[in-house]
Amino acid sequence: MNDLEKQNSLIAAEADEILNALGLLRMLNKYGKPIPWGSYALGLMTWRDLDIYLETNVMSEGRFFELGSDVVAILKPQRMHYRNELIARTPGNPLGLYWGIYVTRNEFPEEWKIDVWAIDSAQLRNHAKQFADLKEAIGTKHKAAILAIKNNYYKHPEYRRGFTSMEIYHVVIEKGIKNVEEFEEWLLAEKGISS
Secondary structure, eight states: OOOHHHHHHHHHHHHHHHIIISHHHHHHTTTSSSEEEEEHHHOOOSSSSEEEEEEEEEEOOOHHHHHHHHHHHOOOOOOEEEEEEEHHOOTTTSSSSEEEEEEOTTTSOOOOOEEEEEHHHHHHHHHHHHHHHHHHTTTTHHHHHHHHHHHHHHHSTTTTTOOOHHHHHHHHHHHHOHHHHHHHHHHHHHHHHOO
């Protein structure tokens, strides 16, 4: 196991603590079916970012704020951001309600960002198929390259604005990008973004 794989395991263990020992999954179960997603589910964690879809076909704003209150009770976040994408309909975002949760705790060396999206079953089915296909395509073959690139770029000022983790996954899989240097060339050529 290389250093980035060890880092992934360490960060995933912290995520497990948030989900299980601190009780986030148990609490979310009161509101729907929580499904950890993203880099946690792919085994590609390079920074403390946990994505969770909460499958529910009935979620009012009032109920979602009750959920937010429960998050505050168990995680003690220093800040939370709310979005109603049923109204905003931002391209690329799910149609649902969102909490962006920022948690700093003594047992973790850095701040955690936790995204909770309440979405309906139809959207989740669509996302689940795409996610399963992505996970299969990454396999073990592409993990080392993806971990190296994400680790190098997650603090870049354009990360999540000018390019995303999903784009990193796809260029590694589809264009055969094998390392940070090749991704740097692709990023400059395709996006006009320099390192």
